Amino acid sequence: MPTTPRRLGPSCLMLALLGVGVGALPGQAGTHPLSISKESSKTVREVVRKVLPAVVSVTATAEPTDVADGEEEAPAGAPHGFEVPPFAREGFGSGVIVDPKGVVLTNNHVVARATVVRVLLQDGRSYESSDIRRDPKTDLAIVQIAPEDGETLPHARLGDSGGLEIGDFILAMGSPFGLNGTVTSGIISAKSRPLGLSMYEDFLQTDAAVNPGNSGGPMVNLDGEIVGINTAIRSNSGSFGGIAFAIPSNMARKVVPDLLDHGRVRRGYLGVAMDRVGPERLKEHGAKGGVIITGLAQGETPAREAGIKLHDIIIEAAGEPLADTRALQRVVSDAKPGSEIPMRILRDGESIDVVAVIKEQPEEFGLRRGFARQLRPKRNLKPDSMEVEQHEIAAGGFSVVELTPEAAKRFGLGDEGGIVVSEVDEGSPAARAGLLPGLVIVEIEKQAVTNVEEALKVVGKAELEEGILVKVRRPDGQTRLVVLQGD
Secondary structure: OOOOOOOOOHHHHHHHHHHHHOOOOOOOOOOOHHHHHHHHHHHHHHHHHHHHHHEEEEEEEEOOOOOOOOOOOOOOOOOOOEEOOHHHHOOEEEEEEEEOOOEEEEEHHHOOOEEEEEEEOOOOOEEEEOOEEEEOOOOEEEEEOOOOOOOOOOOOOEOOHHHOOOOOEEEEEEOHHHOOOEEEEEEEEEEEEOOOOOOOOOEEEEOOOOOOOOOOOEEEOOOOOEEEEEEEEEOOOOOOOOOEEEEEHHHHHHHHHHHHHHOOOOOEEOOEEEEEOOOHHHHOOOOOOOEEEEEEOOOOOHHHHHOOOOOOEEEEEOOEEOOOHHHHHHHHHHOOOOOEEEEEEEEOOEEEEEEEEOEEOOOOOOOOOOHHHHHHHHOOOOHHHOOOOEEEEOOOOEEEEEOOHHHHHHHOOOOOOOEEEEEEOOOOHHHHHOOOOOOEEEEEOOEEOOOHHHHHHHHHHOOHHHOEEEEEEOOOOOEEEEEEOOO
């Protein structure tokens, strides 16, 4: 049922601070509640005066294209219910000037296919620019505008998002529904949220009202520093439902200089796909975390040259224990090409040390295109649409069919036999792992499976809590692992 967006203005922030102030805080005994609320309001006003002039509206103009609307610029693999505000997909959003020379920071999805961008300041000044530099892997972009000689531009400072704590007050600024210069407020509700919206992500969650058109606008702390870039909302209606997400400023602080200096972001490259590992697989080795290698990129990659193999579990990189996939991402992406990263690996129960010599990441690496769209129309095939029996693998939340000639033709696969995923239940372990209809299952738990009976037998012996390893073959012939895990 649609809900009315809740606006958190300065008055709400005042009441929250007032609730704290009424208690016996050290050094504040006898302070009148009204004086606290006035001071709180003054703080908010000062922050708004300082930052709002640097907040801009961004209108992107793209040349006509045959690609369906929203197909390319919408981040691939977005979980159900997570939405990039639809006005932003149409090329309208927000931004913030982070350098007086005219550097406007915004979201990539706001300017994804733009050839020309118009930037409107709060004071009415307008600029057009075709100097657009994008980083789809973080959903960040910059637009360079050119002020006239002697003209000054307001700007805001990128602060340190690493110092944020849950409960910290923040302001969200932008142009929701085209309403320029809108300010809302809230708190940091959670940190380090993975949403599956982009390759590199570490989202801040907030309850500050964020709506269509807010994308690219700043999240600001009470020191008047940018601590995030508003990016997405969790909504079933398309409008604010109490949950919004921002890219942390520390990510932007790494991206912006590279875009300015090189026109793209230069990152270290290992050449693997990976997933988290269940604790049961690590317990006997005394490791608290690690990532399992689920795929290897083609060619002479650092991973292949270091001897890393499918099924390997990396538990340590550059001397740091790996809590999750993002930890390895950070270590590798921050490394300079040519640098060496020592890694500790678990393989078949043994601990192995390897050294990977990092290369520069290819621009196309990690940009998910083609394959998901190829399978999208075939997402769920019911048994009555094919003259084959469909078998449910309940533990994983998906169904399979024998790869008969008819099924192979339906999925655009070669007639090589085996079993093919035919249906994936929404919200299931299979869906969370990225299992898609049309993928051919080659192995389960390192055991080859050629028919449904073999698959059911292996799955029946496996433990979902430990993670079930499933090796799949894509239509292009490449194989990779997916890890089915419980909640």
